[in-house]
Amino acid sequence: MVTLRPYQTDCLQAIVQAGRAGVNRLLVSLPTGTGKTVVFAHLPQALGLDRKMLVLAHREELLEQAREKIVAANPGAGVEIEQAERKADPGADIIIASVLSIGRSRSKRIERFAPKDFGLLICDEAHHAVAPTYRNVFSHFGLPDNKDLLLVGFTATPRRGDHVGLEEVFDDIVYHRSIQELIRERYLCPITGHRIYTETDLSGVHTRMGDFVQRELSGAVNNSARNALVVKNYLERVPGKKALVFAVDVQHAHDLAERFQDVSVPCAAITGEMPLGQRRDILEAFREGRLRVFTNCQVLTEGFDRPDIEAILL
Numbered sequence: 001m002v003t004l005r006p007y008q009t010d011c012l013q014a015i016v017q018a019g020r021a022g023v024n025r026l027l028v029s030l031p032t033g034t035g036k037t038v039v040f041a042h043l044p045q046a047l048g049l050d051r052k053m054l055v056l057a058h059r060e061e062l063l064e065q066a067r068e069k070i071v072a073a074n075p076g077a078g079v080e081i082e083q084a085e086r087k088a089d090p091g092a093d094i095i096i097a098s099v100l101s102i103g104r105s106r107s108k109r110i111e112r113f114a115p116k117d118f119g120l121l122i123c124d125e126a127h128h129a130v131a132p133t134y135r136n137v138f139s140h141f142g143l144p145d146n147k148d149l150l151l152v153g154f155t156a157t158p159r160r161g162d163h164v165g166l167e168e169v170f171d172d173i174v175y176h177r178s179i180q181e182l183i184r185e186r187y188l189c190p191i192t193g194h195r196i197y198t199e200t201d202l203s204g205v206h207t208r209m210g211d212f213v214q215r216e217l218s219g220a221v222n223n224s225a226r227n228a229l230v231v232k233n234y235l236e237r238v239p240g241k242k243a244l245v246f247a248v249d250v251q252h253a254h255d256l257a258e259r260f261q262d263v264s265v266p267c268a269a270i271t272g273e274m275p276l277g278q279r280r281d282i283l284e285a286f287r288e289g290r291l292r293v294f295t296n297c298q299v300l301t302e303g304f305d306r307p308d309i310e311a312i313l314l
């Protein structure tokens with residue numbers, strides 16, 4: 001049985017109180033590593049929920065992580081996943097669904113879930129909630145007019161890079177804690193940052209919507225000299241540590257992995273184009289310590305739960 005931290009209990013109480021006050025589109029803002037999944041796994045009990053719960057997530061790893069936490073917090077409940085070839089039993093108490101599977105325009109899969117049967121809708125990584133796939137799901141369940149359904153979104157980043165406001169989906173941020181607060185309270189570990197200076201020239205790299213243009217950035221940074229510098233600083237500053245490396249694109253992830261392997265650091269690249277089974281094998285090898293480093297591009301980002309990671313290379 002999980003013992004909730006005080007801020008997790010406070011968060012649950014804030015959600016319950018807001019729901020009783022008639023506010024039914026709530027947003028929770030908690031930093032990475034604070035157990036957002038644990039919080040919403042305990043919501044059915046906190047609310048005394050007598051109808052079904054639907055959890056929306058956008059990546060397989062998040063679906064599996066949510067299922068693990070929800071099963072632990074709700075022993076005896078039927079918990080099923082709706083994704084790709086997996087079809088959840090509509091009679092299950094809690095359904096964890098891929099938004100891509102049920103939220104596509106004119107999707108027939110969502111019709112298997114009757115809105116009247118559900119009392120709680122969880123939106124994981126809720127900064128994505130303004131996307132059309134999410135809005136299609138909300139529309140199916142009659143939001144915002146359906147006051148019998150409580151929508152709760154969880155995110156570490158309530159401000160989107162494209163400046164689209166989440167107030168289009170949520171009425172209020174019902175609970176917020178900052179990274180600094182939770183480090184001071186010793187719930188998050190303090191971070192030591194090292195800035196590495198290079199000779200890389202980014203003056204010719206354009207930006208689009210606040211981010212570097214990926215193809216141009218890759219051309220500037222994915223070269224043998226800079227990749228060697230990445231590995232050199234890993235060996236000098238965090239040798240042997242379990243590390244997660246963020247690359248610019250898929251080719252950069254593979255090239256960095258090869259550079260680590262060249263100096264006998266057990267390393268693998270993990271990319272979105274890999275078969276799911278291969279991705280699971282790599283994650284298992286990292287969990288068991290057979291890999292010390294893995295590189296990725298936009299795969300192991302939001303919600304990735306790997307507490308034994310000791311270093312991050314950006």
